[in-house]
Amino acid sequence: MSLADEYDVTFYHRDATIYVATRTGACERLLSLLDALGLDRHHERGEVWHQVPPKMDEIALKAMADRAVPLLAQAGYQVDIDAGLFGGTAYRAALGAHAAPRPPTPTTPPARPHRPR
Incomplete structure (x- = not known):
């Protein structure tokens, strides 16, 4: 069982390392996407996970x-993130772009018919 079985991808922090767990049996497309983002893929006893490379500084991270x-969300994956790990402006903008569309707000209120008293 993977930590990400409730979601497709789970970002979490443990022992000064950021890990990225995927759902058990994750497709190669998802794993390759995480590879392409610069994350290191690891395998052990049938488990697959990614880690942020140790040489990555805070700005690069x-x-x-x-x-x-946002890229994972756009690709249709459900992402879970430990609170406090991320939150830069690009991330917030991407989340806003994926929010439910709002109905347009009228620029002027509709005119009311004039009724004499």
């Missing part, structure tokens, strides 16, 4: 995270 989460 935030930039990668700001690209990764």
Whole structure:
């Protein structure tokens, strides 16, 4: 069982490392997408997960995270993130773009018919 079985992808922090777990039996398309984002893929006893490379500095980490989460959401994957890991402007903008569309607001209120008293 994977930590991401409730979601397609779960970002979490443990022991000064950021891990990215995928659903058990995740498709190669998803795993390759995570590879392309610069995450290191690991295999052990049938488990597959990704980690942020240890050489990645904080600025590069935030930039990668700001690209990764919206990209995964746009590709149709459900993403779960530990609170406080991410939240840059690109990430917030992408989440806003995927929010439910709002009906247009009228620029002027509709005219009321004049009724004499």
